[in-house]
Amino acid sequence: MPENFLVPKMRPHAVSIFAEMSRLAVETNSINLGQGFPDTDGPQEIKDEAIRCIQSGRGNQYPPPHGFPELRSAISAHQKRFYDLVVDPDTGVVATTGASEAIAASLLALIEVGDEVVFFDPAFDVYRAAIDLSGAKPVGIPLTKPNFRPDIEALAQAITPATKVLLLNSPHNPSGIVFNFEELSAIAALVTTHNLIVISDEAYEHLWFDSNRHIPISTLPGMFERTITIGSGGKCFSFTGWKVGWASGPRALITAVKAVRQHLSYVSGGPFQLAIAHGLGLPDRHFTEFRRDLGVKRDQLSAELAQMGMRVIPTEGTYFVTTDISPLGYTDGFEFTRMLAKKCQVVAIPHQVFTESGHDFKEYVRWAFCKKPEVLTEAATRIRTIFLGSN
Numbered sequence: 001m002p003e004n005f006l007v008p009k010m011r012p013h014a015v016s017i018f019a020e021m022s023r024l025a026v027e028t029n030s031i032n033l034g035q036g037f038p039d040t041d042g043p044q045e046i047k048d049e050a051i052r053c054i055q056s057g058r059g060n061q062y063p064p065p066h067g068f069p070e071l072r073s074a075i076s077a078h079q080k081r082f083y084d085l086v087v088d089p090d091t092g093v094v095a096t097t098g099a100s101e102a103i104a105a106s107l108l109a110l111i112e113v114g115d116e117v118v119f120f121d122p123a124f125d126v127y128r129a130a131i132d133l134s135g136a137k138p139v140g141i142p143l144t145k146p147n148f149r150p151d152i153e154a155l156a157q158a159i160t161p162a163t164k165v166l167l168l169n170s171p172h173n174p175s176g177i178v179f180n181f182e183e184l185s186a187i188a189a190l191v192t193t194h195n196l197i198v199i200s201d202e203a204y205e206h207l208w209f210d211s212n213r214h215i216p217i218s219t220l221p222g223m224f225e226r227t228i229t230i231g232s233g234g235k236c237f238s239f240t241g242w243k244v245g246w247a248s249g250p251r252a253l254i255t256a257v258k259a260v261r262q263h264l265s266y267v268s269g270g271p272f273q274l275a276i277a278h279g280l281g282l283p284d285r286h287f288t289e290f291r292r293d294l295g296v297k298r299d300q301l302s303a304e305l306a307q308m309g310m311r312v313i314p315t316e317g318t319y320f321v322t323t324d325i326s327p328l329g330y331t332d333g334f335e336f337t338r339m340l341a342k343k344c345q346v347v348a349i350p351h352q353v354f355t356e357s358g359h360d361f362k363e364y365v366r367w368a369f370c371k372k373p374e375v376l377t378e379a380a381t382r383i384r385t386i387f388l389g390s391n
Ligand SMILES: *Cc1c(COP(=O)(O)O)cnc(C)c1O
Pocket: 097, 098, 099, 100, 101, 124, 169, 172, 173, 201, 203, 231, 232, 233, 234, 235, 240, 243, 244, 245
């Protein structure tokens, strides 16, 4: 019998750093600023809706294969309300098991052996695993130092006749940047010239700060017809355990996504789909206040980390702030985060885990700030003991 039953293409993805760091967090009794999940649940009325659905028997059996009509209509109305995008709730929207399944289904529907997918690096860990699963070639393009802006010239150079898809993520995990209009316009021009399809992961669409408003690339001229836009109910409403996501776009692309997706999870989360549909209809005030609240947490953790002497990359969106640890005299994020867990009982994630080994982001560390203010304060107090003495 073989020692390792896993197919070779998936072996690089066998062990997750998130599992390792979360285990370390438990073992060392650490505050976990590693994995990105809020420690406060979303709105009570969304919970109430899920409970009402379960109690009254709505969604307890298989929901319709592409999602409840209520959810698909709510997604369509949401795209219209926030972005003036017109998507057909019947043919242009599909409900998924979180944004993760939407990403996997979109990739598996569009690419195969011989194709190439370009994306900016560092990147959400699911991307490389899903691309490897498809048999296509992942082509990561490093974001630029020091502030992680995209290098459009490098993107242009990376596109070959085999390139089929650009996988875009804005607001961007792990860097915290939000792609601006100029960057998106330049990307759209390239994509159009080379006739690529865009898979746009907009899981953090409502989590942007200051004036860094999120712009879906599908709103740019000519882009709707070639873009699959992906959303996450977990990230929009702080229910990351519910795993309700979606993909929307033109009928031809969504038809392809549906064909694959129905053979992955088939359906999921009946009552949660209906509760997220309710959430998508909340007044603008909900989204503004959520953003403001999270922005205060960003400011708090960013200020604390800067005060310790790290260089803080300005966070424009997402749950995360990235710091450069080299001003502290550290050069390796892996070593730094392991040391931090052991000595300070705080867990963070090194950027290395989000990049290809050839791309050098060793001195960067990602910290989740979607935690209660007192938790962030306690984390900072613990870290300060080693950098500033114990006062
Ligand atoms: C969290 C996250 C997802 C996954 O969202 P789910 O709805 O939990 O599946 C997708 N993309 C990015 C960039 C994320 O950070």
